[in-house]
Amino acid sequence: MKYIWVIAKKEVHSLFVSPIAYVVLTGFLLLGGWFFFNLLFRFNYLLTLYTSFQNLGGVQGLNLNEYVIAPLLQNLTIILLIMIPLITMRTFAEEKKSGTYELLLTSPLTVTQIVLGKFLGCLSFILVMILLTGIYPAILFLYGNPELGILASGYLGLFLLSVVFVSVGLFTSSLTENQIVAAVSCFVILLFLYILSWPAETTGAALGEILKYLSVVEHFSEMVKGLIDTKDLVYFLTLILLSLFLTHRCVEASRWQ
Amino acid sequence: MVEVSGLTKYYGDLCAIQDVSFAVQRGEILGFLGPNGAGKTTTMRIITGFMPANQGTVKVENFDVQTQSREVRKRIGYLPENPPVYSHMTVSSYLEFVARIKGVPKKQVRGSLERVLQKCSLTEVASRLIGHLSKGYRQRVGLAQALIHDPPVLILDEPTIGLDPRQIIEIRSLIKELAGDRTVILSTHILPEVSQVCTKVVIINDGRVVVEKNLKELTQGVTLEEVFLRYISRENGEKELENQRPLS
Numbered sequence: 235m236k237y238i239w240v241i242a243k244k245e246v247h248s249l250f251v252s253p254i255a256y257v258v259l260t261g262f263l264l265l266g267g268w269f270f271f272n273l274l275f276r277f278n279y280l281l282t283l284y285t286s287f288q289n290l291g292g293v294q295g296l297n298l299n300e301y302v303i304a305p306l307l308q309n310l311t312i313i314l315l316i317m318i319p320l321i322t323m324r325t326f327a328e329e330k331k332s333g334t335y336e337l338l339l340t341s342p343l344t345v346t347q348i349v350l351g352k353f354l355g356c357l358s359f360i361l362v363m364i365l366l367t368g369i370y371p372a373i374l375f376l377y378g379n380p381e382l383g384i385l386a387s388g389y390l391g392l393f394l395l396s397v398v399f400v401s402v403g404l405f406t407s408s409l410t411e412n413q414i415v416a417a418v419s420c421f422v423i424l425l426f427l428y429i430l431s432w433p434a435e436t437t438g439a440a441l442g443e444i445l446k447y448l449s450v451v452e453h454f455s456e457m458v459k460g461l462i463d464t465k466d467l468v469y470f471l472t473l474i475l476l477s478l479f480l481t482h483r484c485v486e487a488s489r490w491q
Numbered sequence: 492m493v494e495v496s497g498l499t500k501y502y503g504d505l506c507a508i509q510d511v512s513f514a515v516q517r518g519e520i521l522g523f524l525g526p527n528g529a530g531k532t533t534t535m536r537i538i539t540g541f542m543p544a545n546q547g548t549v550k551v552e553n554f555d556v557q558t559q560s561r562e563v564r565k566r567i568g569y570l571p572e573n574p575p576v577y578s579h580m581t582v583s584s585y586l587e588f589v590a591r592i593k594g595v596p597k598k599q600v601r602g603s604l605e606r607v608l609q610k611c612s613l614t615e616v617a618s619r620l621i622g623h624l625s626k627g628y629r630q631r632v633g634l635a636q637a638l639i640h641d642p643p644v645l646i647l648d649e650p651t652i653g654l655d656p657r658q659i660i661e662i663r664s665l666i667k668e669l670a671g672d673r674t675v676i677l678s679t680h681i682l683p684e685v686s687q688v689c690t691k692v693v694i695i696n697d698g699r700v701v702v703e704k705n706l707k708e709l710t711q712g713v714t715l716e717e718v719f720l721r722y723i724s725r726e727n728g729e730k731e732l733e734n735q736r737p738l739s
Binding site: 236237240241244247248251252332333334335336337338339340341342343344489490 | 536539540541542543561564565567569571573574575576577578579580584588589591592593594636
């Protein structure tokens with residue numbers, strides 16, 4: 235366990251001594267802030283509109299969770315989808331390129347320790363990113379009364395989704411020594427998982443259900459609505475464990491090449 | 492102690508080394524010689540547990556590298572051809588990291604760090620970024636990294652490459668000093684280095700060991716250059732012998 239911690243600390247350290255961490259954090263918060271501003275503005279606009287037409291039903295239908303937080307979280311997943319491959323692309327590819335892979339594999343670490351260390355390192359950075367977006371709901375709580383339970387469930391969904399993204403990123407990085415190849419292939423896999431359910435409406439019931447089940451969006455949107463179902467948790471957990479397992483096999487196999 | 496027997500390694504169809512065997516005892520410094528592409532790095536990578544061999548066994552301090560890999564890796568200090576350093580880290584934070592992953596207990600990290608910084612004359616650059624150091628310093632950081640956990644076996648792949656003459660002399664005397672009760676395997680192209688530092692020589696050519704002898708036995712009345720060329724050209728057949736002759 236302490237070895238995992240040492241590796242994780244080094245990962246975080248190397249993100250923060252390079253400009254990567256700062257560029258990613260700034261960009262992420264800037265875009266997130268713009269989305270939030272836009273959603274809040276629209277919410278306000280609708281509220282004034284409904285009030286001026288004395289549309290009581292409309293006013294009652296408006297709530298912060300549904301009109302601001304849910305779309306905000308949906309938008310944040312898109313930014314994470316683009317940014318996480320850029321965080322994880324270095325993990326193994328850079329070590330291979332710079333020759334430090336030899337140091338890691340000839341030290342008394344097990345492959346599991348290396349993989350989990352890198353996983354936890356990236357994850358703690360992503361956690362910081364997600365926690366910093368907490369400022370948007372905090373503002374809502376200051377001036378309004380969104381529902382905490384739904385918010386928490388949505389954030390759990392966002393976090394689980396990010397964990398999936400990170401573990402897929404580690405896997406693609408372990409496949410290659412080229413960081414761009416690692417990032418692009420991670421991005422493609424993630425985007426594919428994202429849009430997998432698009433043809434679900436037209437492909438017929440059975441295939442549609444399968445596509446929906448395989449797509450990350452379906453599971454995530456359930457959680458954004460405030461529904462925490464074991465079915466969704468199992469789905470996320472399966473993807474995470476599968477990716478980590480494949481990463482482990484890949485690092486082990488790289489000895490044989 | 493390192494015992495290598497019958498090592499064979501294929502990269503796809505290409506045979507990198509074939510039936511490589513030799514042994515080094517404690518206190519010996521083995522000079523591992525051979526032309527470029529002869530299989531030196533491959534052999535060293537197998538000994539350090541970086542990659543497995545297709546056939547054959549390696550025993551380090553009586554632990555088998557295949558079945559007791561972790562025990563072997565704990566006991567080896569390895570300097571690969573390119574020093575495995577993170578250029579964005581400072582010398583001391585890098586060495587602390589290496590100490591930790593090599594299993595040095597947290598309380599002893601400081602002490603080990605001081606020791607290797609002094610041994611490799613790195614004290615004055617300890618807080619500099621590795622990426623800003625010259626090649627010579629980086630090489631010494633690589634050496635410090637191999638020594639940090641005080642291993643009984645040292646594997647050094649061309650340790651003096653890229654150093655200036657003064658640094659080369661320093662590193663050579665450091666290696667000699669380190670030998671003591673350690674086992675050292677040192678690969679190099681620089682033959683005078685071997686005559687000065689090593690006690691034993693293994694010459695490898697085209698993936699096979701062509702000679703394994705003590706330095707004194709090998710160089711009776713002849714220079715190491717002559718010995719080296721004789722063994723290498725004998726292997727390479729008549730035609731290349733013609734080409735080599737003017738050289739020797």
